[in-house]
Amino acid sequence: MNKSKAWTAETIAIGSELLLGGRMDTNSLFVADRLATCGVELRYKTIVGDELSDMVAVLKTAARRVRVVIITGGLGPTIDDLTREAVAQATGQRLSRRKTALDGMIARLAEWGRTPTKAQFRQAMIPTGADIVSNPVGTAPGFVLIWKETFIAALPGVPREMEPMLHDGVLPHLQAWMGRHKQIQAIPVIRRVLHTSGVPESIVDQRLEGLLPAGTMVQLGIYASPMEVMVSLTGPDKESGPVTIDRLFDEARTRLGEIVYGEADDTMESVVGRLLTEQHMTLALAESCTGGLIGHRLTQVPGSSSYIDRGVVSYSNRAKVELLGVSPDLLDRHGAVSAEVAAAMARGIRERSGVSVGLSVTGIAGPGGGTKTKPVGLVYVGLDGGPNEALTKEFRFHGGDRSVIKQRSSQAALDLLRRWLIKKGGG
Amino acid sequence: MNKSKAWTAETIAIGSELLLGGRMDTNSLFVADRLATCGVELRYKTIVGDELSDMVAVLKTAARRVRVVIITGGLGPTIDDLTREAVAQATGQRLSRRKTALDGMIARLAEWGRTPTKAQFRQAMIPTGADIVSNPVGTAPGFVLIWKETFIAALPGVPREMEPMLHDGVLPHLQAWMGRHKQIQAIPVIRRVLHTSGVPESIVDQRLEGLLPAGTMVQLGIYASPMEVMVSLTGPDKESGPVTIDRLFDEARTRLGEIVYGEADDTMESVVGRLLTEQHMTLALAESCTGGLIGHRLTQVPGSSSYIDRGVVSYSNRAKVELLGVSPDLLDRHGAVSAEVAAAMARGIRERSGVSVGLSVTGIAGPGGGTKTKPVGLVYVGLDGGPNEALTKEFRFHGGDRSVIKQRSSQAALDLLRRWLIKKGGG
Numbered sequence: 001m002n003k004s005k006a007w008t009a010e011t012i013a014i015g016s017e018l019l020l021g022g023r024m025d026t027n028s029l030f031v032a033d034r035l036a037t038c039g040v041e042l043r044y045k046t047i048v049g050d051e052l053s054d055m056v057a058v059l060k061t062a063a064r065r066v067r068v069v070i071i072t073g074g075l076g077p078t079i080d081d082l083t084r085e086a087v088a089q090a091t092g093q094r095l096s097r098r099k100t101a102l103d104g105m106i107a108r109l110a111e112w113g114r115t116p117t118k119a120q121f122r123q124a125m126i127p128t129g130a131d132i133v134s135n136p137v138g139t140a141p142g143f144v145l146i147w148k149e150t151f152i153a154a155l156p157g158v159p160r161e162m163e164p165m166l167h168d169g170v171l172p173h174l175q176a177w178m179g180r181h182k183q184i185q186a187i188p189v190i191r192r193v194l195h196t197s198g199v200p201e202s203i204v205d206q207r208l209e210g211l212l213p214a215g216t217m218v219q220l221g222i223y224a225s226p227m228e229v230m231v232s233l234t235g236p237d238k239e240s241g242p243v244t245i246d247r248l249f250d251e252a253r254t255r256l257g258e259i260v261y262g263e264a265d266d267t268m269e270s271v272v273g274r275l276l277t278e279q280h281m282t283l284a285l286a287e288s289c290t291g292g293l294i295g296h297r298l299t300q301v302p303g304s305s306s307y308i309d310r311g312v313v314s315y316s317n318r319a320k321v322e323l324l325g326v327s328p329d330l331l332d333r334h335g336a337v338s339a340e341v342a343a344a345m346a347r348g349i350r351e352r353s354g355v356s357v358g359l360s361v362t363g364i365a366g367p368g369g370g371t372k373t374k375p376v377g378l379v380y381v382g383l384d385g386g387p388n389e390a391l392t393k394e395f396r397f398h399g400g401d402r403s404v405i406k407q408r409s410s411q412a413a414l415d416l417l418r419r420w421l422i423k424k425g426g427g
Numbered sequence: 428m429n430k431s432k433a434w435t436a437e438t439i440a441i442g443s444e445l446l447l448g449g450r451m452d453t454n455s456l457f458v459a460d461r462l463a464t465c466g467v468e469l470r471y472k473t474i475v476g477d478e479l480s481d482m483v484a485v486l487k488t489a490a491r492r493v494r495v496v497i498i499t500g501g502l503g504p505t506i507d508d509l510t511r512e513a514v515a516q517a518t519g520q521r522l523s524r525r526k527t528a529l530d531g532m533i534a535r536l537a538e539w540g541r542t543p544t545k546a547q548f549r550q551a552m553i554p555t556g557a558d559i560v561s562n563p564v565g566t567a568p569g570f571v572l573i574w575k576e577t578f579i580a581a582l583p584g585v586p587r588e589m590e591p592m593l594h595d596g597v598l599p600h601l602q603a604w605m606g607r608h609k610q611i612q613a614i615p616v617i618r619r620v621l622h623t624s625g626v627p628e629s630i631v632d633q634r635l636e637g638l639l640p641a642g643t644m645v646q647l648g649i650y651a652s653p654m655e656v657m658v659s660l661t662g663p664d665k666e667s668g669p670v671t672i673d674r675l676f677d678e679a680r681t682r683l684g685e686i687v688y689g690e691a692d693d694t695m696e697s698v699v700g701r702l703l704t705e706q707h708m709t710l711a712l713a714e715s716c717t718g719g720l721i722g723h724r725l726t727q728v729p730g731s732s733s734y735i736d737r738g739v740v741s742y743s744n745r746a747k748v749e750l751l752g753v754s755p756d757l758l759d760r761h762g763a764v765s766a767e768v769a770a771a772m773a774r775g776i777r778e779r780s781g782v783s784v785g786l787s788v789t790g791i792a793g794p795g796g797g798t799k800t801k802p803v804g805l806v807y808v809g810l811d812g813g814p815n816e817a818l819t820k821e822f823r824f825h826g827g828d829r830s831v832i833k834q835r836s837s838q839a840a841l842d843l844l845r846r847w848l849i850k851k852g853g854g
Binding site for chain 2: 024033061315402
């Protein structure tokens with residue numbers, strides 16, 4: 001356990017629910033990423049319950065083996081929120097009520113027309129010598145403490161509180177402290193990500209074979225999830241080596257071609273939204289088996305109201321007839337799950353709403369409702385952009401439950417729209 | 428770090444991709460659950476990269492603080508698969524090629540018409556004194572080793588290999604070993620969960636104050652997320668103590684009252700679905716700011732097609748007029764985000780679709796679109812179950828982004844429906 005050679009870090013996630021509560025610690029992914037860009041390498045992640053003595057022991061172990069310790073969770077107002085006590089005990093500091101911490105909390109609560117409860121006052125108890133990290137979103141303040149040449153930060157477990165606090169409150173402190181230890185080298189590592197849709201992991205793997213030259217420090221990761229295959233390149237920033245990570249990234253993008261829908265924080269819905277905005281187009285949806293998921297995803301993007309006019313979730317056949325003008329005869333002849341009905345749904349929603357393009361999905365999400373000829377996982381997507389601009393596509397999704405089939409269906413529909421918009425825009 | 432009092436465990440997940448690859452260790456959830464039912468309490472989870480010295484250090488720390496160590500990952504054929512070496516180094520054992528391990532691997536590969544590569548022979552190198560755990564799915568064998576009164580198991584990281592190996596290969600070993608240490612009490616632990624909606628964590632905390640009698644081994648957890656506050660009671664099965672976990676659970680349920688919407692794996696959407704089914708009611712949705720999320724959530728439940736007729740996502744005012752019959756005059760007078768429009772939307776969707784009950788949401792999800800009198804987070808929910816059965820409710824959600832406001836709005840709408848259905852059903 002040699003602390004002196006490099007900038008190393010450990011995350012400690014606190015909470016018994018992370019041990020036996022079926023909850024995952026997702027914060028450490030964000031922390032790892034941000035630390036890497038500062039040249040600090042995450043070496044360990046530890047997860048521990050709400051037991052004070054366990055927390056103290058874990059903190060002491062971390063302080064022995066790394067230089068930077070980021071704790072998340074356990075800063076709430078309840079009696080099992082013991083991070084403050086654990087840090088105080090491990091570092092031999094006292095807890096005292098701090099005015100900055102209290103004032104921030106009172107101000108935040110006042111915005112919501114509330115005053116602190118007795119329990120909430122506990123949140124202002126901070127170890128002596130620590131600097132307060134204010135919370136721009138919730139009530140619990142965080143803090144930063146340097147102890148025996150170890151940088152310790154404690155932040156709330158709620159991601160939308162933790163993330164801005166790490167970024168605005170902790171990292172500037174950390175960088176200033178690192179600046180005072182110039183004898184320890186910091187190698188900023190960056191991570192570049194591509195998102196692909198529509199092909200399995202094995203195809204992505206094949207296309208990227210031999211991408212990395214021998215001896216490079218850049219690492220390639222290929223990760224499959226129900227909605228996409230993600231590709232990541234992780235390594236030193238371009239200034240540090242002869243084979244730049246940017247060049248490898250461009251090469252990967254070229255090799256993967258049209259299956260790449262975005263990079264970094266892009267989502268399929270944000271990419272589609274950008275294309276619709278650029279082409280001044282409006283969209284209406286006719287969803288069946290996805291049940292509103294496509295609408296939900298598209299409206300996650302701020303400003304989406306400027307291109308989404310409406311959506312219809314036509315779960316029943318009657319709704320398909322009444323809201324979309326699908327003919328009962330067509331439903332009888334082909335069944336609700338068919339290319340014909342998908343086409344009629346897309347045309348129906350476009351014509352009735354007067355938008356540029358209509359997008360539809362009909363399928364069997366399961367677990368019931370499948371037959372031999374129309375099994376669970378059979379899905380049709382329809383797109384209608386006006387006369388001579390209609391298409392449908394059949395998908396057969398295997399080996400997923402209802403939720404996975406809904407996710408993959410929504411992704412397939414949005415990807416069809418994406419590719420159509422790109423062709424339409426001449427891109 | 429007292430090892431002698433109870434059966435305690437730590438999981439160690441091995442792999443650099445779990446540190447900076449954007450990948451999560453999900454195996455530990457499964458392991459925690461299985462160990463709890465054997466009376467072994469998971470106290471720590473550690474995640475470490477492919478660095479041999481880090482792995483050895485982590486193993487030694489674990490062996491000092493717990494009785495059972497379950498390692499996942501690092502058993503593959505490549506040179507960064509170092510779990511075998513790490514266990515050998517930490518325990519001072521030699522690695523040797525073991526016939527049982529090799530034979531199992533050769534047999535598995537033969538099924539696939541292959542023979543071991545040179546690299547794969549490394550997978551049969553097992554620490555002296557360890558028992559082989561055969562792999563029914565892949566090639567890498569696992570092993571179990573007892574060292575200094577610590578039970579150490581090493582298993583592959585792939586869940587569908589790890590899970591049967593833990594269950595069939597490791598747990599019988601563990602239980603036999605526990606049987607030889609009867610002086611250490613094994614207390615099988617269960618976990619009971621309640622889900623509440625509509626009040627903040629601090630209120631739940633207040634209502635449960637003093638629930639746990641002094642000296643009980645049952646632990647209370649209160650966990651807030653954007654959509655709910657979850658309450659868990661974790662402790663010995665009812666046979667083990669005078670205050671049973673079941674009695675505490677019933678007491679908690681009574682104290683919390685109508686804010687409890689479900690228990691265990693219940694979700695708000697499954698509970699609402701059950702109530703609709705019991706009362707033979709059908710539902711139609713008119714969503715504005717939630718963009719389809721309510722429809723998406725309800726249709727996550729298998730069989731939901733029997734009570735959900737349709738949904739309309741009326742994002743634009745024109746859609747509200749055309750699809751729901753909201754009068755343009757009403758929109759002019761009160762604005763789209765108003766109790767009046769929420770009521771008209773719910774009535775409109777119910778009347779037009781002929782269902783038992785219509786549910787509507789209109790609000791400002793942000794980040795844009797807010798004003799002084801109608802700020803981001805202002806949301807109206809409407810419910811219409813026919814003449815004299817209409818209600819609306821105003822919500823003001825603070826401190827969340829667009830996604831959180833959508834989530835909380837969908838939860839508030841479903842909770843209003845839930846409470847109405849319960850009253851209606853005389854429950």
